[in-house]
Amino acid sequence: MSEGTDLQKKLFNNKKNGWEELNNEKRQEIFDYCNSYMDFLNNGKTEREIVKESRRIAEANGFTDIKNMEYLKPGDKVYYVNREKSMYLAVIGYDSIENGINVIGSHADSPRLDLKPNPLYEDDGFAFFKTQYYGGIKKYQWTTIPLAIHGVIVKRNGEKIEINIGEDQNDPIFVITDLLPHLAQEQMQRKLSEGIKGEELNLLIGSIPYNDKDVSEKVKLNILNILNKKYGITEVDFLSSELEIVPAFRARSMGFDNSMVAAYGQDDKICVYTSLTALMNIQNPKTTAVCIISDKEEIGSMGNTGMESHVFDTFVSELLNKLGINRPNLLDKVFCNSKMLSADVDAGLDPTFAYVAEKNNASYLGRGIAISKYTGGRGKSGSSDANAEFVAYIRNMLESNNIAYQIAELGKVDLGGGGTIAYILANKGMDVIDCGVPVLSMHAPYEVTSKYDVYSAFLAYKAFFRM
Ligand code: MN
Ligand code: MN
Numbered sequence: 001m002s003e004g005t006d007l008q009k010k011l012f013n014n015k016k017n018g019w020e021e022l023n024n025e026k027r028q029e030i031f032d033y034c035n036s037y038m039d040f041l042n043n044g045k046t047e048r049e050i051v052k053e054s055r056r057i058a059e060a061n062g063f064t065d066i067k068n069m070e071y072l073k074p075g076d077k078v079y080y081v082n083r084e085k086s087m088y089l090a091v092i093g094y095d096s097i098e099n100g101i102n103v104i105g106s107h108a109d110s111p112r113l114d115l116k117p118n119p120l121y122e123d124d125g126f127a128f129f130k131t132q133y134y135g136g137i138k139k140y141q142w143t144t145i146p147l148a149i150h151g152v153i154v155k156r157n158g159e160k161i162e163i164n165i166g167e168d169q170n171d172p173i174f175v176i177t178d179l180l181p182h183l184a185q186e187q188m189q190r191k192l193s194e195g196i197k198g199e200e201l202n203l204l205i206g207s208i209p210y211n212d213k214d215v216s217e218k219v220k221l222n223i224l225n226i227l228n229k230k231y232g233i234t235e236v237d238f239l240s241s242e243l244e245i246v247p248a249f250r251a252r253s254m255g256f257d258n259s260m261v262a263a264y265g266q267d268d269k270i271c272v273y274t275s276l277t278a279l280m281n282i283q284n285p286k287t288t289a290v291c292i293i294s295d296k297e298e299i300g301s302m303g304n305t306g307m308e309s310h311v312f313d314t315f316v317s318e319l320l321n322k323l324g325i326n327r328p329n330l331l332d333k334v335f336c337n338s339k340m341l342s343a344d345v346d347a348g349l350d351p352t353f354a355y356v357a358e359k360n361n362a363s364y365l366g367r368g369i370a371i372s373k374y375t376g377g378r379g380k381s382g383s384s385d386a387n388a389e390f391v392a393y394i395r396n397m398l399e400s401n402n403i404a405y406q407i408a409e410l411g412k413v414d415l416g417g418g419g420t421i422a423y424i425l426a427n428k429g430m431d432v433i434d435c436g437v438p439v440l441s442m443h444a445p446y447e448v449t450s451k452y453d454v455y456s457a458f459l460a461y462k463a464f465f466r467m
Pocket of ligand 2: 267298443
């Protein structure tokens with residue numbers, strides 16, 4: 001080896017593909033973990049389903065609803081479910097909670113189509129549902145793929161009907177149609193953003209007319225009759241429903257080498273799963289370990305299940321109350337002493353679209369968990385931008401545990417941008433940094449990740465809770 005190569009090894013920030021130098025045992029560990037991850041994705045496509053599944057996993061690991069605990073002591077494991085859509089979990093540390101907590105926050109909602117409040121109509125012999133999209137989607141991607149309907153219909157008397165149709169092999173699926181190329185000359189001149197317009201996202205749900213020549217809207221009537229027999233609902237019950245249209249695809253291993261996961265909703269169920277399983281591995285930590293599974297991140301974190309709400313503050317106050325140490329302003333002090341990983345996906349470099357990335361500061365699939373010191377757009381606007389001191393703390397944690405990581409930003413300067421829940425907790429006084437798994441085709445009906453990075457995120461979150 002020449003003197004130069006030696007020096008290079010010593011001085012350069014050498015980035016390498018994590019699959020290299022990985023023994024078979026380690027590779028199998030990664031594949032096994034990702035099989036469970038894919039099961040998790042198949043068991044939950046909506047925030048309600050993810051919360052339900054996470055609660056089941058937590059209870060199986062000794063967690064209790066905090067409402068059922070009068071007092072708390074170090075080692076206790078509790079959770080709080082907020083309106084079936086967001087959730088907080090904690091393992092109480094033996095160090096005083098006054099010195100801060102270690103938080104990992106992810107979100108369970110993913111881009112999708114929601115039904116409009118008055119969704120059902122008939123047109124030229126077909127019945128359709130009108131939709132409104134949720135989060136940032138490329139609308140054309142949602143046509144001509146199998147779609148499922150998940151959610152709840154709540155009747156006036158409070159009775160709740162759970163809907164999940166399109167996932168079972170024997171279920172029907174639903175499709176949003178697109179124009180045949182032969183007649184699409186005019187449509188093809190539209191900008192890509194309007195290739196399919198919002199009001200063209202109409203879900204095709206039926207075509208058989210009700211057998212009575214005296215009625216109008218026979219197809220709509222036939223659909224309502226089917227729904228009434230199956231769920232006991234009438235058209236007015238749609239007004240108080242939350243029905244989400246999601247891809248009917250299952251999560252699958254991808255590539256001849258099975259190195260990747262293709263699935264709907266990996267943003268950000270990937271960080272829900274990796275942080276949740278990390279927490280399940282924690283016994284008697286020094287610092288109280290907390291997982292946040294938030295909702296509504298994709299539409300700005302507003303609402304009483306979004307991170308902007310004060311429900312999380314109430315949860316931490318409850319920890320203080322039940323530890324018997326609460327006093328005025330203690331909550332603020334706890335937050336100011338706390339550390340947080342805002343666990344959310346990052347844009348992985350896609351060689352086909354490499355022009356949006358600045359190669360030195362992009363995240364690459366297979367190089368480990370991606371850390372973003374800042375997010376935002378147009379000059380870091382709206383980003384909480386982590387302190388160098390905290391970045392050093394996280395770097396040290398990752399390097400001393402031999403966990404592969406990369407520090408990246410979201411695309412080239414002034415090309416776009418994005419945000420997460422990081423700033424919300426940073427505003428409370430916590431040290432916060434964004435980190436998560438690089439994704440290809442983010443927000444598309446089928447997103448791609450590297451199994452190596454999924455496992456790196458799990459290891460990183462576990463290490464963080466042990467600090
Ligand atoms: Mn996200
Ligand atoms: Mn997103």
